[in-house]
Amino acid sequence: MASSQHPSFPIRPYPSSISGPSQQPPQSSTRGKPLGFSQSHAPAAREAARIERDRLDRERQQVAQKSTHAQSQAPSAxxxxxxxxxxxxxxxxxxxxxxxxxxxxxxxxxxxxxxxxxxxxxxxxxxxxxxxxxxxxSYQPPPGSSGQHVVPxxxxxxxxxxxxxxxxxxxxxxDPRDEILRAFDLFDTEGKGMISLDDLRRVARELGEGLEEEELSAMIEEFDLEGKGGVGRDEFIGICMN
The missing domain is CATH 1.10.238.10 (EF-hand)
Structure with a gap:
């Protein structure tokens, strides 16, 4: 009677390409490094950057010095x-x-x-x-305030x-007109919009000017272009600006 056992297959001396892990090529030791770059270039790049920063700092200092000099030469207000x-x-x-x-x-x-x-x-x-x-x-910082306290x-x-x-x-x-109108208001204290003979007489008296009545009247008549009995704002501005 023939035996029911099957002959065993021989064990393969190599891993199966189906069930076994695939073989990976060896990793290169230069992986991850940029091509054409050498570490010996890094110090030179840092030195070039430092030189450029120093140059920019010198230029900024020269500009600041020129600005300070110009301000010192400018007349004060x-x-x-x-x-x-x-x-x-x-x-x-x-x-x-x-x-x-x-x-x-x-x-x-x-x-x-x-x-x-x-x-x-x-x-x-x-x-x-x-x-x-x-x-x-005499100013005293409030109690508990820090050294960085800002005075209000x-x-x-x-x-x-x-x-x-x-x-x-x-x-x-x-504006020069503002100064002129301010002087006008010193004459026209009542806000009439014109300088009358009475206004001129009062200011002359306050300033100690010994002007005769005829002189005061002549001043009003000379500049009262509209014949309204006084010198208006526009007329007064024209007198002072000319």
């Missing part, structure tokens, strides 16, 4: 005022420096500018104090030099 205008600025500061400590606070600053013809809103006044003001010697703008004070700078810049930026 105060020096561009007429002597009478400089006197008005100094008198306004002295008048409202009530405690005579060489400083004016927010309220004194406001009325001093108003005396010069500038009625600035509160936000603008605070901006000027922020950019030009200093903390007064409303508590800052102005020195005479700072006030002169601010007032001078405002005067130089003012």
């Amino acid at each position: 105060l020096s561009q005022l007429a002597d009478e205008q400089r006197d008005e600025v100094n008198e306004a500061f002295a008048l409202f420096d009530l405690d005579k400590d060489g400083l004016i606070d927010y309220h004194e600053f406001k009325v001093a500018l108003k005396a010069l013809g500038f009625d600035l809103p509160k936000p603008e006044l605070l901006d000027l104090l922020t950019s030009h003001g200093i903390a007064p010697p 703008a409303s508590r800052l004070h102005l020195t005479l030099n700072s006030f002169q700078q601010i007032a001078s810049e405002l005067i130089l930026a003012r």
Whole structure:
């Protein structure tokens, strides 16, 4: 009787291409490195970047030095005022420096500018104090505040030099017509819109000018182009501008 057992197959001496793992090619040791780049180039690139930064820094310093020099050579705003205008600025500061400590606070600053013809809103006044003001010697930071405490703008004070700078810049930026109309209002205190003979007589008396009545009348008649008995705003501006 023939045997029911099948002969066994021989074991393959190599892995099957179906069930066994596939063979991977060996990894190159240069994988992940950019082609044509050598690590020896890195120090040279860093040195070139440093040289470029130094060059840019030198250029910025030269520009800053030129700007500072130009500012130092530029005339101050105060020096561009007429002597009478400089006197008005100094008198306004002295008048409202009530405690005579060489400083004016927010309220004194406001009325001093108003005396010069500038009625600035509160936000603008605070901006000027922020950019030009200093903390007064008597100021004490609130308890528990850090070393980085910022003094509120409303508590800052102005020195005479700072006030002169601010007032001078405002005067130089003012329209000449505004100055003329301000002078007109000194004559026309009642807001009539014209300077009458009575207005002219009063101002002459206040200034101590010994003008005769005939002279005052002649001045009104000369400039009263419309024959209304006084000098109007436009006529007064024309007199001062010509």
